[in-house]
Amino acid sequence: MKSKTxxxxxxxxxxxxxxxxxxxxNGEVTxxxxxxxxxxxxxxxxxxxxxxxxxxxxxxxxxxxxxxAYQMSSCHAMEDIMDITIGGPIxxxxxxxxxxxxxxxxxxxxxxxxxPDFLGYQDALQMAKDFPEQVKMGLRLKKIGNDLMTLLGxxxxxxxxxxxxxxxxxxxxxxxxxxVGDLEWAKDxxxxxxxxxxxxxxxxxxxxYEYVSLCHPEEYPLNEGRIVSNKGxxxxxxxxxxxxxxxxxxxxxxxxxxxxxxxxxxxxxxxxYNLNYDKLTKTVQKAAEKAGIAESCNNPYKSIIVRSLELAxxxxxxxxxxxxxxxxxxxxxxxxxxxxxxxxxxxxxxxxLYHRYDIDEEGKILDGKIVPPTSQNQLMIENDxxxxxxxxxxxxxxxxxxxxxxxxxxxxxxxxxxxxxxxxKLNRK
Amino acid sequence: xxxxxxxxxxxxxxxxxxxxxxxxxxxxxxxxxxADKIQIAYFPEATRAEIxxxxxxxxxxxxxxxxxxxxxxxxxxxxxxxxxxxxxCATAGGIQALRNFKDVDEFTSIVYASPEYIxxxxxxxxxxxxxxVDFELRGCPIxxxxxxxxxxxxxxxxxxxxPSYSVCVECKRRGIPCVMVSQGIPCMGPVTQAGCGSICPFxxxxxxxxxxxxxxxxxxxxSRQFSEMGYNNDQxxxxxxxxxxxxxxxxxxxEYHEK
Numbered sequence: 071m072k073s074k075t076x077x078x079x080x081x082x083x084x085x086x087x088x089x090x091x092x093x094x095x096n097g098e099v100t101x102x103x104x105x106x107x108x109x110x111x112x113x114x115x116x117x118x119x120x121x122x123x124x125x126x127x128x129x130x131x132x133x134x135x136x137x138x139a140y141q142m143s144s145c146h147a148m149e150d151i152m153d154i155t156i157g158g159p160i161x162x163x164x165x166x167x168x169x170x171x172x173x174x175x176x177x178x179x180x181x182x183x184x185x186p187d188f189l190g191y192q193d194a195l196q197m198a199k200d201f202p203e204q205v206k207m208g209l210r211l212k213k214i215g216n217d218l219m220t221l222l223g224x225x226x227x228x229x230x231x232x233x234x235x236x237x238x239x240x241x242x243x244x245x246x247x248x249x250v251g252d253l254e255w256a257k258d259x260x261x262x263x264x265x266x267x268x269x270x271x272x273x274x275x276x277x278x279y280e281y282v283s284l285c286h287p288e289e290y291p292l293n294e295g296r297i298v299s300n301k302g303x304x305x306x307x308x309x310x311x312x313x314x315x316x317x318x319x320x321x322x323x324x325x326x327x328x329x330x331x332x333x334x335x336x337x338x339x340x341x342x343y344n345l346n347y348d349k350l351t352k353t354v355q356k357a358a359e360k361a362g363i364a365e366s367c368n369n370p371y372k373s374i375i376v377r378s379l380e381l382a383x384x385x386x387x388x389x390x391x392x393x394x395x396x397x398x399x400x401x402x403x404x405x406x407x408x409x410x411x412x413x414x415x416x417x418x419x420x421x422x423l424y425h426r427y428d429i430d431e432e433g434k435i436l437d438g439k440i441v442p443p444t445s446q447n448q449l450m451i452e453n454d455x456x457x458x459x460x461x462x463x464x465x466x467x468x469x470x471x472x473x474x475x476x477x478x479x480x481x482x483x484x485x486x487x488x489x490x491x492x493x494x495k496l497n498r499k
Numbered sequence: 500x501x502x503x504x505x506x507x508x509x510x511x512x513x514x515x516x517x518x519x520x521x522x523x524x525x526x527x528x529x530x531x532x533x534a535d536k537i538q539i540a541y542f543p544e545a546t547r548a549e550i551x552x553x554x555x556x557x558x559x560x561x562x563x564x565x566x567x568x569x570x571x572x573x574x575x576x577x578x579x580x581x582x583x584x585x586x587x588c589a590t591a592g593g594i595q596a597l598r599n600f601k602d603v604d605e606f607t608s609i610v611y612a613s614p615e616y617i618x619x620x621x622x623x624x625x626x627x628x629x630x631x632v633d634f635e636l637r638g639c640p641i642x643x644x645x646x647x648x649x650x651x652x653x654x655x656x657x658x659x660x661x662p663s664y665s666v667c668v669e670c671k672r673r674g675i676p677c678v679m680v681s682q683g684i685p686c687m688g689p690v691t692q693a694g695c696g697s698i699c700p701f702x703x704x705x706x707x708x709x710x711x712x713x714x715x716x717x718x719x720x721x722s723r724q725f726s727e728m729g730y731n732n733d734q735x736x737x738x739x740x741x742x743x744x745x746x747x748x749x750x751x752x753x754e755y756h757e758k
Contacts, residue, residue, distance in 0.1 A: 109514040109564045110619055111595040115606035120737065127707065131594045131742065134518015134640060178524065182545065193546030195534045205531075213527040224698030226525060227518040227640040228709070231702045239703040401703075475547070484517075 139418030147414030173215030181208025236402030281341035337421025407433030513561025519586035552578035592745030711743035
């Protein structure tokens, strides 16, 4: 068996800049790396000296694909410092805004970034020539997610209405009614999507993952919960840094995380699904049964099915919130800063996003730490690459390269986020 | 339209959050018809396919922050007939330009355990500091409507109809009562270029200037107003040092209050 290298110098259909590099020597994969060359933007440093109230709008600029996640994690962390828990309709509105982001982000990934891989197209626009109905359905789903965010926050990229303590303005119930028809269509379309993506062909690949997600006693996790895993972890958010650590690798401007005393772990739809299946609605569980993945799914390629199920969940949940919504007396709780440290962790579409801040008595940020989902998944992506290539050494280079790219896209990585991520290099020597 | 006769579009990324190029994918109703009129020749966020230059239109997102990117933008300019910078990072250095006011080595050591692995410039600068830019589309993020207008203008060989007046004009048009006058909320609308649709005042908060300074902005006068409303120098500095901190008028004003 000769040796070779597989290189992808600039990963496509992911958010941000990165590359892949796999070395094969005498039939053994000796190295698999995800090079992240997104330039550093120094968010943790530039937050120092800013007011606590500025954190949601500043950190939202880490990622244009999941700005709501950054706004939510930072709001919760700041409120943790003031020992404030937001309940009632404001809490529900946050969940509704987050549903909008899940719908937009999942629809983008399922239809435009992930599906073309399974069907052999370079992109969704090419796919649209043969699958016009699916692409149009995906675009409409995506638009409805964006419309929901715009309704609540003025725009879908960096919405402006959320703040520490709640919202600048709470909508009237009738303002929300206009999107109900669209969401009902979106729920049905998502369930149709589940059926469609189930017909795709999936490679046999089921690594023994450690899944990590939030877990909440009453609901599928978005804003709140404990951090749990399928391998016995069950901790409050404030304990995160005792169990997880980030490392700075030479090949990357991102920081890679691992379990202290353990190894790689997986965050995102697969983790949430396997750890929180019982919290999904009956409709979604039924669709999961029909898709043949009831209770659990361990094949990362099948994350496209899980994302479609979560898409349906987000639509149903949004409809529930709108149905039960009553306008709060005040759109936000008054926040009086005090010195201290606070923690926030919420479920971005691609997995848990952790924030920790220290502020002084005037509310000035002294220190901040942000751990995005992609830097948590990076080590697992590299493990998947190594395992997959090792199992498929006989595949031809083009096929192997595409499958490696697909492994990365299975994670819906957001490279812009992880820099605080990709280019495939397959090296056969 | 035949692929060969369509104008070729390339979308490039520098230091940024991807939100402005996402705005193109967010034009869900128009995307398929855009693809019908324009060949998407290079757009890695959306496609694996890469068609070689030269390109008729390049959209550039992000700011220049690394030695490699400083060279890359020169190559992109040479390959592009028209080059349009999109979003506050590309037009004013973005939020990452806050490093321009600090020591970047200290920033690196705060974020990275092994600073020696990081190769970065001391500043984050707009695209126009490095190459000739044919048009700058403002916003953090850009507006989808303004993006479609700009692409259309390019297709029909005319100037984009993008207003340079202030957010205040948009408030009046939308019938939004002035948040500064009626509620005493500090608002950057008077010095900020329109384009967002006055969303902040609509949501009952002051504008924080995602679109940067309007034509002939007078930030000194606004600062006096903010001072009267109780802002101290630190607050004034932070007011101008957000997503368009490197824009000339805002940079000058923030430095004035730092003295």
